[in-house]
Amino acid sequence: MVSPSPTKGSTEPQAKIKSAGYRWAEKVETRLNTGLRSLTPMVLAIAFTAGFNNSPTGRTFYEWLNANYTPFQINAWWSWGVTALVYWVGGLAYMAVDLLQPRWAAKYKIQPSATVGWKEYKKILLVVARNQVCFFRPECPTS
Secondary structure, three states, rough: OOOOOOOOOOOOOHHHHHOOOOOOHOOOOHHHHHHHHHHHHHHHHHHHHHHHHHHHHHHHHHHHHHHOOOOOHHHHHHHHHHHHHHHHHHHHHHHHHHHOOHHHHHOOOOOOOOOOOOOHHHHHHHHHHHHHHHHOOOOOOOO
């Protein structure tokens, strides 16, 4: 049985503190709001891709791409380049918010007391860059 006594420095009962790390312990409204919000980038990306592919600009771009590059170059370097660009732009934006800690972002922070400094971020950036360079392996298209 869980003891209802509060933990050191807390006024919450022990049972509530233990369950705080689990998704089922959150309010239903919070879970639904988080789930819908997390789908937004994916839905926007799919809508943008579908719109771009079906536009005259998209067709012109793909014709240019196929006229100037081999299938291997498109698969290996263009795919990797776009993926890396999206990954790094998003990651660096979140890193900037974490390092600069603007006042508007404080209410969205999940761990308000936890901070990662520039020294740790340099290590993280080097590991991520090394992993992307060392473990990237282009796939040869079969034709």
